[in-house]
Amino acid sequence: MVLVLVIGDLHVPYRVHDLPLKFKKLLVPGKIQQIICTGNVCDKETFDYLRTIAADVHVVRGDYDEFPSWPLSKIITHGPLRIGVLHGHQVIPVGDAESLSIIARQMDADILLTGHTHRFEAIEYEGKFFVNPGSATGAYSGFCTEDIKPSFVLMDIQGSVVVTYVYRLVDGDVKVDKIEYRKNYDTSKVL
Amino acid sequence: MDYKERLLQFESILSTKNLAQDPTIDLYKFRHLCFLGIPDKPGIRQKSWKILLGYLPLDKRKWKKVLAEQRSTYYSFVRDLLADPNEEELKDYRSSDDHPLNSSPTSKWADYFTDNSILEQIDKDVRRTLPDFAFFQQPVYQSPLSPLSPSISISEKYLNRLNGTRSPSILETLDNNDDSSSLKSYNDSIFTNPESESDVSSLDPQLNIKFQSIPFRIDVMTAVTPITTRRSIFKRVQLLNNDFGNRRTPSPAPSYRSYESRDYDNEVDLHWEAVERILFIYAKLNPGVGYVQGMNEILGPIYYTMANDCEEEGKAHAEADSFFVFTLLMSHIRDYFVRSLDTDDMTGIGHTMKKMMRRLKTFEPELCIDLERKSLHPTYFSFRWFTVLLTQEFALPDVIRLWDSIFADNDEDDELSNGFEFLVDFCCAMLICVKDELLRGSFADNIKILQNYPIQDPKMVLLKAYSLRESRLLAKLNGEDIDSSSESEGDDYDYLPYNYNNTDYVIQQHSSKLNANDMRIKGLAMLRKLQGAMNGINDKGLNENKNGFFGSLNNNNDGINVMMSEFAMKFTNAWKKNFID
Numbered sequence: 001m002v003l004v005l006v007i008g009d010l011h012v013p014y015r016v017h018d019l020p021l022k023f024k025k026l027l028v029p030g031k032i033q034q035i036i037c038t039g040n041v042c043d044k045e046t047f048d049y050l051r052t053i054a055a056d057v058h059v060v061r062g063d064y065d066e067f068p069s070w071p072l073s074k075i076i077t078h079g080p081l082r083i084g085v086l087h088g089h090q091v092i093p094v095g096d097a098e099s100l101s102i103i104a105r106q107m108d109a110d111i112l113l114t115g116h117t118h119r120f121e122a123i124e125y126e127g128k129f130f131v132n133p134g135s136a137t138g139a140y141s142g143f144c145t146e147d148i149k150p151s152f153v154l155m156d157i158q159g160s161v162v163v164t165y166v167y168r169l170v171d172g173d174v175k176v177d178k179i180e181y182r183k184n185y186d187t188s189k190v191l
Numbered sequence: 192m193d194y195k196e197r198l199l200q201f202e203s204i205l206s207t208k209n210l211a212q213d214p215t216i217d218l219y220k221f222r223h224l225c226f227l228g229i230p231d232k233p234g235i236r237q238k239s240w241k242i243l244l245g246y247l248p249l250d251k252r253k254w255k256k257v258l259a260e261q262r263s264t265y266y267s268f269v270r271d272l273l274a275d276p277n278e279e280e281l282k283d284y285r286s287s288d289d290h291p292l293n294s295s296p297t298s299k300w301a302d303y304f305t306d307n308s309i310l311e312q313i314d315k316d317v318r319r320t321l322p323d324f325a326f327f328q329q330p331v332y333q334s335p336l337s338p339l340s341p342s343i344s345i346s347e348k349y350l351n352r353l354n355g356t357r358s359p360s361i362l363e364t365l366d367n368n369d370d371s372s373s374l375k376s377y378n379d380s381i382f383t384n385p386e387s388e389s390d391v392s393s394l395d396p397q398l399n400i401k402f403q404s405i406p407f408r409i410d411v412m413t414a415v416t417p418i419t420t421r422r423s424i425f426k427r428v429q430l431l432n433n434d435f436g437n438r439r440t441p442s443p444a445p446s447y448r449s450y451e452s453r454d455y456d457n458e459v460d461l462h463w464e465a466v467e468r469i470l471f472i473y474a475k476l477n478p479g480v481g482y483v484q485g486m487n488e489i490l491g492p493i494y495y496t497m498a499n500d501c502e503e504e505g506k507a508h509a510e511a512d513s514f515f516v517f518t519l520l521m522s523h524i525r526d527y528f529v530r531s532l533d534t535d536d537m538t539g540i541g542h543t544m545k546k547m548m549r550r551l552k553t554f555e556p557e558l559c560i561d562l563e564r565k566s567l568h569p570t571y572f573s574f575r576w577f578t579v580l581l582t583q584e585f586a587l588p589d590v591i592r593l594w595d596s597i598f599a600d601n602d603e604d605d606e607l608s609n610g611f612e613f614l615v616d617f618c619c620a621m622l623i624c625v626k627d628e629l630l631r632g633s634f635a636d637n638i639k640i641l642q643n644y645p646i647q648d649p650k651m652v653l654l655k656a657y658s659l660r661e662s663r664l665l666a667k668l669n670g671e672d673i674d675s676s677s678e679s680e681g682d683d684y685d686y687l688p689y690n691y692n693n694t695d696y697v698i699q700q701h702s703s704k705l706n707a708n709d710m711r712i713k714g715l716a717m718l719r720k721l722q723g724a725m726n727g728i729n730d731k732g733l734n735e736n737k738n739g740f741f742g743s744l745n746n747n748n749d750g751i752n753v754m755m756s757e758f759a760m761k762f763t764n765a766w767k768k769n770f771i772d
C-alpha cells in the first residue's frame with residue numbers, strides 16, 4: 001500500500017509566503033512514499049521542501065512555475081492503475097468535467113490529477129476518477145470567487161483500489177475526509 | 192547410566208500412556224536427567240524443552256488442553272496484530288476517523304509507521320540468521336492442522352496417508368474453509384474408522400513412535416481456516432525495501448518472489464519468514480523490550496528444534512510453540528536486552544558478567560588477575576556469550592546440546608539471578624580451558640582467542656563446567672556463597688580495570704560502594720536463609736519459594752539435612768559415572 005501525496009498550486013512566494021503551519025506539522029518525512037505535484041510550486045525552495053517529505057517527487061509545469069524543464073503532463077503507473085497528471089491551465093473551460101474527461105481518455109489514465117482551479121474536487125465520472133487537490137496554501141485565484149480553503153490530498157493505493165484522504169484547513173482546523181475509488185475492469189472493452 | 196537406559200527413562204517420563212497411574216512429572220528428577228543431555232531421538236527434545244521452560248505443565252493430563260489453548264492464542268495474535276490499518280478501513284470505512292498522517296497515539300496509522308521501523312530491523316536480521324544452514328531458506332511444512340498453511344494444495348494421497356480412510360468429498364469440504372459445519376463433517380469422516388489410531392502409525396513410519404499415542408485429531412476450531420493476514424508483514428517489508436527514491440540498494444530477496452504477480456494467500460512461507468513473524472509479534476506484545484538484535488539468534492535454534500519434530504502436530508504448530516517457548520526463555524534473559532539496565536553492574540548483563548568474574552576469581556585467581564592487569568574487561572568477549580546464549584560460539588548441534596544443560600539448570604532460588612547459573616559456570620569454564628593461551632598472549636591475542644573461541648568441541652569445556660558447578664554447589668551447602676559479596680569491599684575495586692581514569696570511574700566507585708552495601712545485606716540475608724534451612728528452622732523465605740531447590744523438597748524442614756546430603760551424593764555419583772564412563 002503506497003501513500004501518494006497530491007499537492008499543488010502553492011504559489012510560494014508570489015501570492016502566499018508559506019504553507020499553513022498545521023499542514024507542515026502533518027507532512028512529516030518517512031510516512032509518504034511519493035509526491036505528485038500538479039504545478040505552480042513557483043519556487044526552488046518550496047520544491048526542495050517537497051523533496052524532504054518524500055524522495056520521489058513527480059511534478060508538472062504550471063503557468064507560473066520557474067522551471068521550464070518540467071513536463072507539461074505525466075503518467076505514473078501503480079500496478080494496474082494509470083495516473084495522469086496535468087496542471088489544468090491548458091484545459092478550457094477551466095475545470096470542466098467533460099474537457100477533463102477528454103484529456104483522461106487521451107492519456108488513457110484511470111485517475112486524472114489536475115489543479116489550477118484552487119478548489120478541491122474529487123469526482124468519479126465515466127468510470128474515471130478526477131481529483132483536484134486544490135491549493136495547499138489557499139492562494140488567490142482569478143477563477144474562484146468564493147473563499148479558498150487550503151487543501152491537499154493523500155492517496156492510499158492498494159492494487160486497484162484507491163482510498164483518498166482529503167485534508168482541508170477549515171476555520172483554523174484540519175478536517176479529513178475519505179473517498180474510495182475502485183477501478184472497474186471492463187471486460188467487454190477490446191484493448 | 193548408559194545411553195539406552197537414559198533413553199528409556201526419558202521415554203517413560205514423557206509418555207502419555209498410563210495417565211491414570213503417573214500423571215505428573217517430577218520436575219526435579221527430570222531436570223537432573225536433562226542436565227546431562229537430552230537424547231537425540233526425534234520427539235524427545237521438543238517435549239523436554241517445553242517442559243523445562245514451563246510451556247507444558249507437569250501434569251500430563253493437561254497437555255492437550257494447554258497446547259490447544261496456547262496455539263489458538265498465538266493464531267489470534269497473528270490475525271489481530273498483523274492486520275494492515277487500511278485493510279480494516281476498506282471493509283468498514285465510514286466508521287473510523289483515522290487517516291495516514293495522524294500522529295496521535297490512538298491512531299492505527301501511527302502505530303503502523305512505528306511498527307514499520309521495528310519490522311525493517313527484524314527483517315534485516317532474520318534474513319541473515321544462520322546463513323550456513325539451508326533449513327531457514329526452505330518452505331515451512333504445510334499441514335491441514337495449521338491455520339498458517341495455505342488452503343489448497345493438499346493432495347488426496349497425502350490425506351489418505353494421514354487418515355487411513357478414503358473420503359471423496361474431503362477436498363470439497365476443504366474448499367469451504369470458513370464454514371465450520373463442513374469442517375465438522377471432515378473431522379467426523381476421519382474417525383469413522385475406529386482403528387484409525389493404529390492405522391495412522393502403521394501407514395507412516397514417522398508417526399510410529401512407541402510412546403506417543405495422542406490420537407490424531409483435528410480440533411474443529413483451529414483447523415483449516417487459514418489466516419489471511421499472515422503474509423501482510425512481508426508485503427510491508429517489500430514496500431519498505433522497494434524504495435521509490437533509489438536511496439538504498441535493493442533487498443536481497445530473489446527477484447522471482449515479486450509480490451505483485453503472485454497470489455498472496457496461497458503462497459508458502461519460508462522458515463525465516465516464520466521466524467520474522469514470531470519476532471514481530473513478540474516485539475509488538477512486549478514494547479518494553481521491543482526487538483533487539485540477537486533475539487533472532489536465540490529464536491533460531493528454538494524454532495529449528497520445534498520445526499524438526501517428528502509428530503504431525505508438532506511440525507504443524509512449530510511456529511506457535513516456538514513463540515511461547517521463546518517468550519518463556521526471554522522472561523529469564525530479558526534483562527540482557529534492556530538498554531537501561533546495561534549501565535549498572537548490579538542489574539542486567541553487567542551483573543552476570545561480574546558473577547562470572549567472581550567465580551573465575553575463586554577458581555582461577557591467577558587468570559583473573561592477569562585479565563584485569565591486561566584490562567580485558569568481560570564485556571569484550573562474554574557479552575556475546577551471554578546475550579545470545581552461546582549460539583555464536585559453537586555449531587548448531589553443539590549449541591542445542593548446551594542448551595539442554597542450561598535450561599535444565601534453571602535455578603530460581605536466588606532472587607538476583609535470572610536462573611541460568613549453569614551458563615555462568617560454562618562461560619567461566621570456557622575461560623579456564625584456554626587459560627594457558629590467555630596467560631601467554633597479549634591483550635590483542637587474548638581478544639582474538641576469546642572472540643573466536645578455539646575449542647570447537649564443547650565436551651571438554653562441559654566437563655570442566657560440571658566440576659565448577661559441583662564445587663559451587665558444595666560450597667553453597669557448606670554455607671559459603673561464592674556469589675555473594677559479603678567479602679571485603681576491596682573485592683569490587685579489584686574487579687574494575689585499573690587504568691580507567693576518567694571521572695566516570697570515580698562516580699562508579701562511589702555508586703558501587705553504595706550498591707555493595709545493598710548487596711552485602713542481601714547476601715547476608717541469603718546466607719541466613721541457607722543456614723536456617725540447614726538447621727531446620729522454619730524460615731519465612733522457605734515457604735514462599737515453592738519451585739526452587741529447597742521448596743522442591745516438600746517443605747519438610749526436618750528432612751532437609753538428609754535430603755541435601757543425598758542430593759550431593761547423587762550428584763557426585765552421577766557426575767563421576769558420566770566422567771568415568
